[in-house]
Amino acid sequence: MSYELVFWRQEAMMAMSAREIFELLRAGQRIDGLSKLPVDDFAQRVLEMFPDALRSSNAAAPWIEWRGPNGEDSFQMTWTDQHVLVDCRHVALNDVNTLVDIAKSFGCPLYDPQTGERFRLTSP
Secondary structure, three states: EEEHHHHHHHHOOOOOOOHHHHHHHHHOOOOOOOOOOOOHHHHHHHHOOOOOEOOOOOOOOEEEEEOOOOOEEEEEEEEEOOOEEEEEEOOEEEEEHHHHHHHHOOOOOOOEEEOEEEEEOOOO
């Protein structure tokens, strides 16, 4: 069973719901009001925190894939310049939290499409 984590950064409050934003991003559409993300820096941070991860060399369809040492935990991360999507499969909560923390460091709160909840960034 997979579990998706989605991250984006808004410039201001938007009339669309988080679910509507997610659906448009998933369909490959650009959305006015979302910030351009430093996705190369984001991807580099993921590779630093998950050193066994592999990054594709295909610029048209970029991804990072990681498999945990137990052979069961894994995730695949894909992105555009407006969002990052992580498809987790049997990933430990600690590793999920690492991904969420990386996104927070880039000003991108979590959107959980399973529950429809968009979390807020919290101050340390």
